[in-house]
Amino acid sequence: MLVNNEQKIEKSVIFQKMKFLSRLSALLFILVLLGINSFALPASAATSKNNSVLVSLVPPTSKPAILDPTFDPTKVDLGITPTGWSNSDDQTIDLNPPIPYQQILSETALSGFTGSQMSPKYPQDLEVLKKELKQRQVKISEPWVGTLFTEGKKEETLKEFKKQIAFMKEMKGKKIVVAELGYAVHQKKCVDPLVNRPHFTDEQWSDLITGLNQLGAIAQENRMQLVYHPHIGTGVEDLADIDRLMSGTNPETVKLLLDTGHLYYAGVDPLTVTKKYANRIKHVHLKNIRQSELDESKKTGRSFLDSIRAGIFTVPGDSAGAIDFQPILQELAKANYQGWLMVEAEQDPNKAEPLKYALMARKYLRNQIGF
Structure with missing residues (x-):
């Protein structure tokens, strides 16, 4: 009788232990699931649309x-150009040793951006x-195509443009910048880009507009969209230039x-241009300016590349x-507006830590647009 009671007690203890372990296992399982979900699907996921485990x-x-109103998050993508890590116009603006491209792409994703310029x-x-x-989970938002119609280099321009069309088809992209x-003088050392910028003749303007209309038609035939980038140190820089180009092109x-x-660098109010051409703006580079450095560049005639090194640009x-x-x-x-909102700050990574500024811009945009 005593033996039977002891056996019953022992079985009861074992049962209670098994029950406890079962509950503990269930609790741990739930916690693991919650942990995975909170990691994989936060609002800040760099690729939350695809339920990626990559997080910002x-x-x-x-x-x-x-x-x-704000933007439609299903129709607007956020990207950042690689110029905060390494400059395309002057590749010596970099760290020593140079920042590897893997770091640029990884920090782009970590910052919550899904696009990068080539x-x-x-x-x-x-x-x-x-x-x-x-x-x-990063895409190429755009290539960069420098046209040379005003120098009479139409064939060279067409060849490069078609090359970039083919490239963007491979990248599943739609924009050609x-x-x-x-x-242009923006890549020249010791040359003030505002004072020494080119001014086109009527004939050069005609060649440019004719050429751009041809490129625009080629882009449309390939289901892509050509967007023109007014740029410091070039023949299309200020508001008068933009108006002439917009009025002459299709x-x-x-x-x-x-x-x-x-x-802003050229003395043009970006808000004025936005209001005037809101329905024609199809690509955006959000680039900020440090006023003190801009004033110094204008005062001393600093070159575009030296201005970058001095810190003229920063992020929203x-x-x-x-x-x-x-x-x-x-x-x-x-x-x-639908398309890319691209943060851009051409900076010297020796002075401006790229990830820090990428995160700064992404937080600002999240507060402004809500995603």
Whole structure:
């Protein structure tokens, strides 16, 4: 009898232990699931649309967007150009040893951006490039095409343009960024880009407009969109230049890239351009300016590249920046802008840590637009 009671007690103890372990296992399982979900699907996921486990370092926010109305998150993508890590115009603006392209792409994703402009640093082998982009869920937002119509180099321009069309087809992209670089001075050392910029003759303007209309038609035939980038140190820099280019080109095939930094550098109010051409702006570079450095560049005649080294550019969200982006973004949202919003700050990574500024810009945009 005593033996039977002892056996019953022992079985009861074993049963209780098993029950406890079962509950503990269930609890642990639930916690693991919650942990995975909170890691894989936060509002700040760099690729949350695809339920990726890649996450941004930018925390989610429960606050409503500052903009009202704001952008449609299903029709607007956020990217950042690689020029904060390494400069395309002067590749000596870099760290020593140079920043590897893997770091640029990884920090782009960590910052919560899904797009990057093509860079000379990125793999030229398309299969390698696709693999590196896919691992980080990052896309190529645009190439850069320098046209030379005003120098009479139409065939060379067409050849390069068609090459970039083919490239963007491989990248599944839709935008082709162009700028006329005939007689441009922005890459020249010790040359003031504002004073020494080219001024085109009527004949050169005619060649440029005819050429851009041809490129726009080619882009449209390939289901892509040409956007023109007014740029410091080139023949299309200020508001008068932009007006002449917009009035002369086909509005259906030649669109405008809004680069806030280059406009401000040239003495043009980016908000004025946004309001005037809101329905024609189809690509955006959000670039900020440090007023003190701009004033010094104008005073001393500093070159474009030396101005970059001095820190003339920064990102949206930097309190040292002079541009108020909120009304610009609001005008774009009111116009139902769709496409890329690309943060761009050409900076020296020795002075401005790239990831820090990428995160600064992403947090600012999240507060403004709500995603």
